[in-house]
Amino acid sequence: MKKGVYKVFKLLTLIVVFISLNSCGLVKAINYSFYVPEHGEYEINGKCYGIENQPEERLLITDCGGYINVLISTFTLGLSFSSERIVRTYNNAAKVYLGSKYEGCEISKLTDLGGRIFEIFYTCNN
Numbered sequence: 001m002k003k004g005v006y007k008v009f010k011l012l013t014l015i016v017v018f019i020s021l022n023s024c025g026l027v028k029a030i031n032y033s034f035y036v037p038e039h040g041e042y043e044i045n046g047k048c049y050g051i052e053n054q055p056e057e058r059l060l061i062t063d064c065g066g067y068i069n070v071l072i073s074t075f076t077l078g079l080s081f082s083s084e085r086i087v088r089t090y091n092n093a094a095k096v097y098l099g100s101k102y103e104g105c106e107i108s109k110l111t112d113l114g115g116r117i118f119e120i121f122y123t124c125n126n
Contacts (some may be wrong), residue, residue: 028113029070032060044093051097056105056124061094062117072115080114090118098122 033039038053041064048064062069072080082090091110098105104125111119 026070026073028060028119029066029117036060042097044096047089047093049090049093049097051094053097053101056102056122058119058121059094059097060117060119061090061097062115066117069115069117073113073117081112082116086116087112087118090116091120094118094120094122098124 032052032054036052036054036059038051038055040051042049042051049061050064050066051059051061053059087110091107094107094110095105098107102124105122106124107120107122109121113119
């Protein structure tokens with residue numbers, strides 16, 4: 001392979017890795033940790049969830065002690081997707097959480113960030 005082509009290949013690979021990392025759980029977890037006002041651990045249906053909430057807009061949900069989940073999401077570049085059963089479990093937990101805080105909220109978008117970390121956007125009727 002010629003040197004110029006090899007350099008372009010390395011640059012493109014670096015860009016793809018950067019874009020992948022930007023969408024994985026590590027970056028999201030850091031952003032939510034620093035930039036949303038509500039953080040807590042909640043027992044829902046007998047399981048502990050860590051929830052970071054931007055009120056009436058979006059939340060990040062994982063299980064309590066989600067550091068392992070962040071590592072899994074990071075090492076797999078966010079490509080370690082959960083089964084339908086797991087997605088349903090976290091979706092239901094988010095609905096219970098939202099129902100306990102607000103009235104008339106509906107989930108508008110759920111994104112599996114890999115490693116059992118989910119970003120959820122929601123709207124509430126005020």
